[in-house]
Structures are given as structure tokens and as C-alpha cells.
Amino acid sequence: MPGFRVIVIDDEKIVGQMIKVAMEPDGYVVETFLSAEPAFARLREEKFDVVITDLKMKGIDGMDVLRTIKTAYPEVKVIMVTAFASLDSAVEAMKSKVDGFFAKPVKIKELKECIQKLLSPTEPESA
Amino acid sequence: MKQIKIFHKVIAVNLANILLIVVTGFLAYHSLEQVLTKLRFVEIADGLDSSLLEMRLAEKNFFLYGEKSALSEIHSKINDSIKTIERSRPDIVRAIGEAKTARLESNLENYNRTLQEAGTGNTEAQAKVRSAGRNTMDFMNYITASERAEVNSIIAGSQRGLFFSFVLIVFTAVGVTLLLSVRVLGSLKRIEKAAHLISGGEFEKIEPEKSRDECGMAVSALLTMARELRNHEEQMIEARKLASIGILISGVSHEIGNPLNNISMLAQNFVELYDRMGRHEHIEYVKRIEDETERIQRIVKELLDFARPKKPDFREADINSVVNKSMRLVQNMISVCNIDSKMELKEDLPTVFIDEDQIQGVLINLLTNAIHASSPGDRLRLATRFNPDSARVEVEVEDTGSGISSEILPHIFDPFFTTKGAGGTGLGLFVSYGIIKNHKGEMRVKSEAGVGTCFTIELPACSRLERS
Numbered sequence: 001m002p003g004f005r006v007i008v009i010d011d012e013k014i015v016g017q018m019i020k021v022a023m024e025p026d027g028y029v030v031e032t033f034l035s036a037e038p039a040f041a042r043l044r045e046e047k048f049d050v051v052i053t054d055l056k057m058k059g060i061d062g063m064d065v066l067r068t069i070k071t072a073y074p075e076v077k078v079i080m081v082t083a084f085a086s087l088d089s090a091v092e093a094m095k096s097k098v099d100g101f102f103a104k105p106v107k108i109k110e111l112k113e114c115i116q117k118l119l120s121p122t123e124p125e126s127a
Numbered sequence: 128m129k130q131i132k133i134f135h136k137v138i139a140v141n142l143a144n145i146l147l148i149v150v151t152g153f154l155a156y157h158s159l160e161q162v163l164t165k166l167r168f169v170e171i172a173d174g175l176d177s178s179l180l181e182m183r184l185a186e187k188n189f190f191l192y193g194e195k196s197a198l199s200e201i202h203s204k205i206n207d208s209i210k211t212i213e214r215s216r217p218d219i220v221r222a223i224g225e226a227k228t229a230r231l232e233s234n235l236e237n238y239n240r241t242l243q244e245a246g247t248g249n250t251e252a253q254a255k256v257r258s259a260g261r262n263t264m265d266f267m268n269y270i271t272a273s274e275r276a277e278v279n280s281i282i283a284g285s286q287r288g289l290f291f292s293f294v295l296i297v298f299t300a301v302g303v304t305l306l307l308s309v310r311v312l313g314s315l316k317r318i319e320k321a322a323h324l325i326s327g328g329e330f331e332k333i334e335p336e337k338s339r340d341e342c343g344m345a346v347s348a349l350l351t352m353a354r355e356l357r358n359h360e361e362q363m364i365e366a367r368k369l370a371s372i373g374i375l376i377s378g379v380s381h382e383i384g385n386p387l388n389n390i391s392m393l394a395q396n397f398v399e400l401y402d403r404m405g406r407h408e409h410i411e412y413v414k415r416i417e418d419e420t421e422r423i424q425r426i427v428k429e430l431l432d433f434a435r436p437k438k439p440d441f442r443e444a445d446i447n448s449v450v451n452k453s454m455r456l457v458q459n460m461i462s463v464c465n466i467d468s469k470m471e472l473k474e475d476l477p478t479v480f481i482d483e484d485q486i487q488g489v490l491i492n493l494l495t496n497a498i499h500a501s502s503p504g505d506r507l508r509l510a511t512r513f514n515p516d517s518a519r520v521e522v523e524v525e526d527t528g529s530g531i532s533s534e535i536l537p538h539i540f541d542p543f544f545t546t547k548g549a550g551g552t553g554l555g556l557f558v559s560y561g562i563i564k565n566h567k568g569e570m571r572v573k574s575e576a577g578v579g580t581c582f583t584i585e586l587p588a589c590s591r592l593e594r595s
Contacts, residue, residue: 012385014415018392022399056381058546083384104384105391108399 004119005047008032009039009065010054010081015106019052022108023115036060040068048076050115055082055093066096077118081106133310133340140303144296151292158285165278168222171215172271178208179264182238186260189245190253198242205239223270231270234263314342321346325353378543378553382426386419393419429554439482439565443589446479446486446511446520447472453490454509457498465503471510477588479520481566486586489559493524493582496555500528500580518588519568525581531574539572 006028008016016032023030031048033039035057042048051069055062066078079100080093093101100114182201189197212219212232220228238259244252397404397412404412450472461468497507508525531539538544540560545553563570567587574580 012389014389014392014419018389018396021396022392025400025403083381083388104388106388108392108395 006050386422457494468507479586492555497526519585522584527579530576532576
């Protein structure tokens with residue numbers, strides 16, 4: 001998947017670092033942020049394909065990120081990651097049209113597969 | 128022990144008063160009736176008296192001038208008088224009694240009889256006429272005078288009676304009012320005292336109410352209400368505890384979930400990218416895994432401290448010495464951060480009954496938070512004082528740091544609430560708050576974003592604790 005651009009928002013520094021380390025060898029461009037505001041600023045500057053966001057964060061939380069992105073950039077895929085996997089938060093995320101939902105601890109392989117599927121041109125374009 | 132209720136007492140005394148008024152009224156009416164009877168008699172007697180005077184005058188004319196017609200004049204006057212007596216006999220009998228009435232009548236008849244004999248010219252008979260006339264006259268004067276005297280004594284008697292009844296009624300009325308006020312005020316005082324104890328949560332100090340009157344019942348009702356309230360309060364505390372356990376569990380799952388996820392991702396990448404990494408990177412990865420496990424360990428340890436708190440060892444202590452010890456422990460941090468610290472410790476404070484280690488822990492937690500919120504040049508103030516109104520010793524930790532915004536201020540005592548990200552567990556203030564509550568104290572916070580924060584701890588002064 002060369003050239004696809006991914007943003008990771010998580011106040012846990014290691015999450016962004018590990019996703020970056022795991023995905024860059026496959027040709028993805030990964031930028032990591034510890035909070036939502038600088039990520040939004042970056043989205044205004046350049047086009048990204050996927051945003052991976054933590055659900056529970058100080059300030060703007062994952063649900064706010066999802067809603068903001070789905071309003072301003074409907075083509076951007078959003079994947080939610082949370083250590084606080086309650087049924088309510090999953091249902092709410094589904095209602096807000098989240099593209100993927102992962103409970104921590106995240107299996108990096110599964111995350112990568114999910115992203116590949118989301119970005120695969122066959123399904124939406126052949127339809 | 129059954130007691131007469133205040134209500135019944137009031138009714139009884141009022142009934143007695145009404146009875147007294149009725150009796151007094153009846154007696155007064157009776158006296159008046161008597162006076163009227165006597166007066167009616169005196170009126171009749173006056174008429175008879177003037178007739179008698181005229182008879183005596185005619186008698187004189189007969190004896191001095193030998194007027195024969197005078198005798199028939201006296202005779203007709205006597206008959207008139209007897210008729211008058213007969214006409215008003217019931218009134219007269221009522222006033223002076225049957226005996227005196229009969230005697231009056233017999234006197235008049237005697238007078239009449241002597242007159243008939245006097246007509247014959249007999250000197251002895253004439254003397255009898257004089258004597259009978261005088262006797263009748265004297266008797267008449269005697270009963271009139273005695274009746275007048277009796278009227279006066281009846282009036283004086285009822286005057287006295289009325290006066291004494293009035294005094295008695297006033298006394299009982301005032302007495303009942305005073306008694307009632309004293310009892311009601313006394314009971315109100317007891318109710319007030321009970322209410323104070325209830326508001327202080329000191330239910331066991333309320334004396335059980337002995338009297339079963341209305342006030343006693345009010346105090347018992349108050350007590351029952353207080354006990355119910357306490358039961359409800361305990362239920363609410365239980366509910367709140369359950370809720371905080373809920374918050375705690377979700378907090379734990381999130382807090383531990385994050386480092387677990389970090390370990391998992393580090394391990395996955397370690398395996399996946401093992402061949403592409405050098406020895407240095409391998410060590411780096413494992414070290415970071417080790418850090419994350421330590422993070423979990425720290426959370427678990429604090430949780431255990433929270434779940435199984437050491438039994439507090441309460442001793443009498445001087446708060447200033449605890450404050451000084453805590454300050455020494457953070458002094459280095461204060462100097463490194465270039466914070467301007469100031470101590471305002473009031474001397475001769477009452478002692479407090481505390482677990483020194485726990486209170487020191489709370490103070491260090493507050494001081495560390497203040498230091499973290501401050502920037503170089505900010506001021507930190509640590510003060511102690513005694514508040515005589517609440518009988519509490521107060522400790523204030525005030526900083527001019529970043530302050531707490533009004534949105535997050537209500538959550539700072541929640542478990543796992545932190546603004547320090549991975550640097551804090553969010554248990555510090557939560558645990559501190561519990562410790563102060565356990566000391567029967569209070570912990571308050573005032574803060575404004577950008578201006579600073581002031582935490583106040585209130586601890587009961589020793590004398591009060593000892594009493595309880």
C-alpha cells in the first residue's frame with residue numbers, strides 16, 4: 001500500500017510509535033500526535049487517508065475526532081482504538097459511522113489488515 | 128410513665144376557672160336578690176313607719192286635747208297598716224322572717240285592742256295605749272335598722288367575695304400562662320439542642336425524652352426523623368461507594384489497559400521486526416516493556432493501598448510539626464523548580480488527633496500538585512490557623528500556578544482523574560480526600576484557571592475529639 005497517509009492520535013506515545021514502526025516498511029506514511037488539535041491542523045494542510053484515534057483522551061476525545069473528521073473530510077477513514085471498551089462506546093462509535101473499532105491491546109496485524117481492506121480500491125470503485 | 132399532657136392540663140385549669148366564674152356570678156346574683164328583698168322591705172317599713180308616726184301624733188291629740196275622732200283615725204291607720212302587711216306579707220316574710228312578721232302583726236293588733244279599751248276613759252288603759260304604741264314604734268325602728276345593717280353587710284360581703292374571686296382567677300390564669308411558657312420554652316430548648324446534635328451527626332448524645340407530653344413527643348419525633356435520615360444517609364453512602372467502585376473499575380481497566388497495550392504492541396513489533404533491528408534496539412524495546420510493567424505495578428500498588436488502607440494510628444500531634452516535616456521533604460523540589468515558598472504557621476494552635484504519616488502523605492500530595500502546577504517564579508504559601516467557630520485547625524496550601532478550570536474542578540477528587548497524563552495515577556487527591564474524611568475533617572478547594580489554587584484541610588481540634 002505505498003503512499004497511503006495515516007494519522008495516529010493517542011496520548012500514549014508508544015501507540016503512535018509502534019504503529020509507525022510497523023507500517024512504514026509497507027510504504028505507508030505515518031504521522032503521530034498525542035492530542036487532536038495538532039492532528040486537525042495537519043489535516044487542514046494535507047490530505048490523509050486514515051485516522052487512527054484513541055477514544056478516551058484529555059480535551060478532545062475520540063468521539064469528537066470521529067464526528068469532526070466525518071463532517072469535514074467524509075472520505076477519510078476513521079479507526080477507533082480504546083482501552084476503555086465498553087459496549088456503549090462501541091455502539092456510539094458505530095452510530096457515528098466509524099470504519100473500524102479495536103480494543104486494546106491491539107493486534108497490529110489485524111489493524112494493518114483492516115486498513116488494507118478500507119483502502120482497497122476494488123470494492124467501492126467497482127460498485 | 129404516663130404523664131398528663133399539656134393540652135389536658137390547660138383544659139382542666141380553664142374549666143376550673145370557668146367554674147369559679149360561674150360560682151362567683153351565682154353568689155353575686157344571690158346577694159343582689161337578697162339586697163333587693165331587704166330594700167323592698169325597708170321601703171314598706173318606711174311607709175309603716177310614717178303611718179305609726181301619724182298614729183302617735185293622733186294619740187297625743189287624743190290624750191292632750193281629748194279629740195275623740197283621733198282614736199278612730201288611729202284605728203283606721205292601724206287597719207291600713209295591717210292590710211299593707213297582709214298585701215306584702217310574702218315580701219316581708221322573706222326579708223325579716225315569719226317570727227318577726229308575726230310579732231309586728233301582734234304588736235299592731237295589741238295596739239288596736241288597747242285603743243278600744245282607752246275609749247272608755249280608763250287611765251290604766253290609756254297607759255297601755257301609750258306603751259303599745261311605743262313598743263310597736265320601737266320594734267318597727269329596730270327591724271328597719273337591723274335590715275339596713277344587714278343590707279350593708281351583704282353588700283360588703285359580696286364585694287369581698289367578688290374581689291377574692293377576681294384575684295383567684297387572675298392568679299390561676301397568669302400562673303397557667305407562666306407554667307405553660309416555662310414548659311414550652313424548656314421543651315423548645317431541648318428540641319433546639321437535639322436539632323443541633325442531629326445536625327452535628329451526634330445522635331447518640333440526644334437524651335431520650337422522659338416526658339410523654341406534646342413537647343416530649345416532638346423531641347421523639349425529631350429523633351426518629353434523625354435516625355431515619357441517618358439510615359437514608361448510610362444507604363446513600365453505600366450507593367455512592369458502589370458508584371465509586373464502578374468508576375474505580377472502569378478507571379482500572381483503562382489505566383491498566385494502556386500500559387498492557389503498549390507492552391503488547393512493543394512485543395508484537397519486537398517479534399515481527401526482530402531481524403531488522405540491532406542489539407541496541409532489542410535492548411531498547413525490552414527496557415520499554417519493563418517500564419510499562421513498572422507502570423502497571425505502580426497502579427496496582429496504589430490500588431492496594433487504597434483497597435487495604437493501613438489502620439490509621441491516631442495520636443495527639445502538633446499540626447505545625449507535621450507541616451514542617453512535609454515541607455522539608457519537598458523543599459528540594461521547590462528549589463529546583465525555582466518556586467517562591469512562604470510559611471505562615473500560627474503559634475499555640477490546639478493539638479489535633481491524627482495519623483501523622485497519613486496527614487503528611489496528604490500534605491506532600493497537595494504540595495507536589497502545587498509544584499507541578501507552578502512555573503518558575505510562582506508563589507507557594509503554606510499556612511496554619513485555628514478557627515474557633517468550627518473548633519477546627521486549618522491548613523492551607525495555596526499556589527499561584529496554572530489553576531484548575533471550572534469544568535474539571537468537580538472531578539478532581541474522582542478516582543483516576545488526572546491532568547498529568549501517564550505521569551499521574553489520578554488516585555492522589557482521591558485517597559487524600561478519604562484520609563481527611565476518615566479524620567472527621569474536611570477538604571476544600573478554590574481555584575481559578577490562570578490565577579492559582581488553594582486547598583484547605585480542616586481537622587477537628589483535640590479537645591473536642593477527646594470529649595467525644
